[in-house]
Amino acid sequence: MDAEIQSAYQEELQRLEHTAAEIDRQLQTLETVPRYYGDDLTEQALDNIRESRRQNLSIAAVEPYFGRLDFQEAGAAASQPLYIGKVGVEDEDTGHLLVIDWRAPVASMFYSFTGGEEAASYDSPEGLIEGLIYLKRNLVIRKQILQRVVDAYVKGGDNLDVADEFLLYRLGENKDNRLRDIVSTIQAEQDKIIRSAKNTALVIQGVAGSGKTTVALHRLAYLLYQYRENIRAERMIIFAPNSMFLDYISGVLPELGVGGIQQTTFSDWALDLLEQEVELSDPAERLDTWFAIGPQRPVLDEHAPGRYKGAMHFYRYVEAYLEAFEQNFVPEQPFEAWEGTALDAATVQEWFHAEYRHYPLAKRRERVVGRIKRWLEIELEKVWDSIKRKELKKKANARLRTYLKSMPDLTPFGLYNKMFGEAADLPERIVKASNKKFKKKIVDLEDLAPLLLIRNRLHGIDSSHVFDHVVIDEAQDFSPFQVALLKEQTRGHSFSILGDLSQGIHAYQGVHAWREFLELFEEEEQAYFQLERSYRSTTEIINFANVILERSGEALTLAVPVFRSGEKVRVAQVAEPERLQTVIAAVRQLQSGAHTTVAVVARTEEESRDLHRALQQAGLDATLIHSKQREYRGGLSVLPVYLTKGLEFDAVLITDVDEAHYELSPQDAKLLYVGCTRALHELWLLHTGAPSPLIAGLDEELYTSEM
Template identity: 25%
Template structure:
C-alpha cells in the first residue's frame, strides 16, 4: 500500500487526533500536579507528615514539568476477544508510551507505561505465541519530533491472531510501508533489516536513525531477549556479556527505569546508583532515564563516589610520575590487586594494642567516692574476644568500651542493686574508660592509615609480609611523601585503598540496586568497593570482556562477580547486534580472533552499513577527505586517533574549514577524540586514524590490551567506518 492509500490516511488521522487528546490530558496532569503542591501546603496533618507530603508532591510536579518533549506513544496493542487467551484484556486496545497518561486517576489510561505488565506483550508477542494480541501496531514519527501530532508520518500493523496466519507476517494489510521516520527511503543497499520477531521497517528505521548528541532510550525498539533482562526482578543480580551494538548499556538503563517503576517505595528509601567508567560516558547516557520519566537518579564513577563520601579531592590518576596524586602503572597494578585488602586489614588492626594501657595494666574507674578496678587480664580477654569477632573497626572499639562498662556494672549491681541508664552513661564517659579505649583501640581515619602504609617502609613490610614481595612493596611507597596525610594528593588507585579501609572501619550505606557499566575494566579492589555498596542489594553488571583495556581487566566474569560479592549472578550473553553494521562487525571479529578472551564472535542483523579501508601516504589529507565525505550524510562523525595524533588531526581539519569539537562537547557534528575515551560512545560515521599507532600507544599495554583498544575503536561506528592508514594494519 502507498502512503496515499485511503485506509492509511484514515488511520493516520485517527491516531493524530488521539495523540492530540493525549497531549491535552498530559497538560492537565502537569497542571494538576502543580495545584496539588499548593493545596498540599495547607493539608491538615502533623508537621512531619505535612513536610513528607509536600516533598512528594513537589517532586512529582517537578518530574512532570521536566518530562522531555516528544511523541507520547510509539506502539499499540489490540487484544482479541477470546478471554481464554487475552484474559482481562480481551477486546481491549492500549497505546504504549514512555509514561502513563490519563484524563483522571480513576479512569482507564489513554497511554500505558512501557513498563506496565500489559505492555510486555508489545515486546514479547509473536505469531507463534500471540499472548492474546491480534494486532501490534508501530508508529513512525518524523526525526527529532517534539510531539506535534502532524509528525506522525507512518504506521505499521503486525497481525498475530490465529485468523491471520497464512496471510503473511503482517496479514494482507501492511499500513505505512515505505512511509517511515526517515521519509520513506527505499534505496538502501541489501535486504531490509530483519528484526528477531518481525520484519518491521519502522523498527529498523528507529534503530538505524542517525544520531547527534546524547544516547537515546530504546523503549520503542526493545527486543525479546533484551526485555527479559529489563524485567528481571529486583532481587536478581545479572551480568550481561554484550558484544558491540547489542544494546547492553540501554538494557541496563531500562532495567533501572523498570525497577524504579515497579518498586518505587523501596528504591526511594535505599536508592539506585548508576556507575560508569568516566564523566564523558555519564554525560552521554544522562538523558536516557529522564526521557523515560525517571529523574534524580544518581549517576557517578566509583572514584567520584568514594571521593564524595570521604570528602576528598583526587589527583590525576595513572600518570608518569611516582609521587602522591599520580601513579606509574606498576604501582597502580599493585594497588588494584585483591591482595591489598589483606595488607590494609593488617595495617588497620595493627593499631589495636592491648599492652598500651600503661605499666600497671589495671583500669580504675571512679564511681562517686568509690573506685572500681578492672584487672589487666580481664581487659586483655575483652580486647581479644572483640578482635576474634571481627566486627567493623569502629564497632569493635565501642564493643570494648561497652564490655568494660558491663564488667563494672555487674560488680556494682552485686554491691548496691540495679544501675540506671544515667549511671551507665556516666561510667561510659568516665575519663579513664575513654583513655583506655583510645590507647588500646584508637580511632582511625582511612587517610591516616593509607598514608602511613605508603610512606613508612617498616609499617608496609609488617602489613605486607607474605602477601607482597619486595618489588611490589617498593612500587607502593611514595617517592616524595607529603608532610602529613592531610596534605596528600590521592591518586585514582589510592581511592580504592581508602575505601577498603573505610569499609573496614564502618560499613558504607548501601543501595537496593546498582547498574555497573563497562564492568570488564574494573579491578578487584574496585569491585570490592562496589560490592560493599551492594551488600544487601542486587546488581546489573554490563560489559564485554573483549573491550577490557585496563591492566587489571577481567578475563572471565566468574572472578569479577566473586569480588563484587555476587557469585550467584547469572551471566547472559548478547551476541546479536542491532546498531553496528555487519561489515563493521566482520572487521572487528578479525581483531577479536587475536584477543585472548573467551568471547564468541559478534553478529549483526544490519546489512546496510559501509566499510572503507584507505591506505595512503598522506594520512592527514585522507582523514580530512573522509570527514568531508562523512558530512554528506546525516548523523555524527567521530574521528578517533591515538592520543599523540589528536592535536595535528584537529588542526588539519581546522585548516580545511571543518570545525571539530573535543569529546566533552556532546551534540557536535564532528568530534575528534582519543581511543582511550571512545569506549561506550557511538557515532554514525567513524574515521579510525592509523590503527597501528592506536594499538601501540603508551597505555595500550601488553597482553593484547592495545588490540583490545583498537577493537573498541572499530566498533564505535553505527553506519559507516573509514579506516585510514599508512602503516600495515595490525589485524592483517
C-alpha cells in the first residue's frame, strides 16, 4: 500500500508541475500586455477579457485544483482523468482543459458520486451523459506544493471511509477571521442546492454549522457560470444581518473568482433607496430592550411591533390604504380658474385613472398637473386683453395652488406618517409608539419595508433595482413583508433564503415557521431543503447544544454531527469574587494551545464591556465586538451572546450560564444554543450560583467539571 501511495503521489507531483508551469507561463504572457485605459470600446472589451483571465489564473496559481475524477463515458475506450479546480484552465497550445471549473456540469459528479459500481451521470447541454467512475481523488495543494493525496474511491478497491477522513481533516483546520470557500469539500446534499434551477425560490433550513451561508455564496458563483448570458453579478444582492458579518464572509466570493455582487444589510439598502429621508432608531437600544434579563424583557406576541408590521396582513393593510388613497386622490370638485371658466372633475379623473393609469402615482400626478397647466395656458390665450389676461393668470395660479393641495406631492415617509395619523383599526400600542417616533422622523427596522412598498407605488421600480438573484442570510430574522417586497424586485423570483429556526433569537421581528415565506411563492417556483449535518463543531459540542435545544419546549431540528470527536464540554461553578480571574486564566489556557480564534461571551453588551476591560487590564489583547461593529478581526473577541450568530471560533467561553441570565424559555434556550454552537473545538461554560435550568442536571457523559 505504501508503494501505491508513493506512486500516486509521484504521479500527481508531475501533473502539478506541468499544470503550474502552464499557469505561470500564461500569467507571464498576460503581464507583458499593458492595461488599456482609452475610449475604444473594442479595446476596452479585450482588456476586460484579459483582466478576467489574469484574475482567474492568479487564483489557479495558488491552488490549481483540489480533486481528480477518472471518468469513462459510455462508448469510450478508456477513462480520462478530470482535474477539478476553482477556475478552469486551458492548455493554450493544445486547447485541452487542464483544469475543469467546479461549476461545470461534468464536475457535478465529483460531488454527487459517493461510491458504488453503478453508472454515474451528469446533465450536459447535449443531454444526459452516462459512464463509469474509476477513481475519485482528493488533493491538498498550497502555493503549488502538493501536501496530501487521498483516494476517496477506487473502482474495485476496499474504499474505506476515507472520504469522511478527508472531510474531517479539512474541518479540523483552525479558523482565522474570515469565512472560506468549501469547493474541495462540498457534500452531495449541499451540491444539490448549489446547482438548483435559476428561477426557483429556495428556502434552506440549515442547522448551526451546516454550511448554509457558504452554500448560498457558492450558488451565486454557480449561477453566474451556468447562466452567464442572462445573469450579471451587479444584478445580484446578498442581505446579511450586519456589517460585521458581511466583513466576515467577504473573502469567499473573491476566492471563487466572483466580484461585483452587492453585499449589504436590509437597513442600509432601504435607507439608501429612501434617500436618507428617515433616520433608523438605534439598533443597540433595540437589542438592549429585547435581550434584557428577566422581567425587564417585553412580552413577545403577535402584537410585538416587528412581528405585526412584518406580517402579510400589514402588507395588505398598506396596499389597501394606498389603493384608497389613489382612488380619492383627484378632487371631486372642478378646478375653477376664474368665474365662468372651469375644468370639470370628470376630465381630471379620466386623465388620472385611465389615460395615465400605467404610470406610478407620483408620475401620474406630475402628468395630470402638467395637463391642467396646459389647459390653463390655452384658456388664457383666449383672453385678448393683456391686462385682463395678466390679472386672470395671477388669480388662476393662486387657485391652482389651492386646488393642488388636495393632490399633495407626498414622499414615502409623508404618506406612511399620514396613514398612521388616520389609523383607526391598528393596535393602539403600535400606533402610539410609531407616531411618537415619526414626529422626529425616526423609524424602526420593521418600518423600512412598508416605506419601500410606498416608494415603489409612488415612483415605480427602477431597472437598476431589479435583481437576477437575491440571497437572504439569517432569514429567520427577516419578515414576510420584507420578502414580499423583494419578490416584486426579483426576476423569476430567484431566491436563496437560508436560516435556522433553532437560532431564531430575534423572534420579535422574524418568522416562526418557514411556511410564512413559502406561502409567498407558487408551489412550482419554490423548493425547500433541510441541512441537518453540522460540519463546524465536534460531536461533544453538538450533543451538548442539542440537549439545550430540547429543553426549549419547541419542536426544533437538531444537528447531526459528522463524528469529529474532541474535548468534552467544560462546565464549572465559580464564586463571584473569583469569576474575572477564572475567565482570565481560562483565556490564557485556551490561547496557549493551537487555537487562533477565541470568544469570551457574555449575556449582555454591558457585561461584555466589563469583561473586555478586565482582560485588557490583565494584558490580554482583546477586541470588543458591539452592535455597531463593522469589522471582525479574529484573535481574542469579547461579545454579547446575541452578536455571536453567524460567526465561528476555535474556542468559546460563555461566562454567565446561571439561572439569572438564562431562564427555561424558548428564547433563552435558542440564545444559549447559538452561543454554544459557535465553537469548533472547545466549549467552556461558567456559572456563579445555581446553573441555568437549561444545563442543570445534564447527563455527566455530556461534560466535565475540570478546568
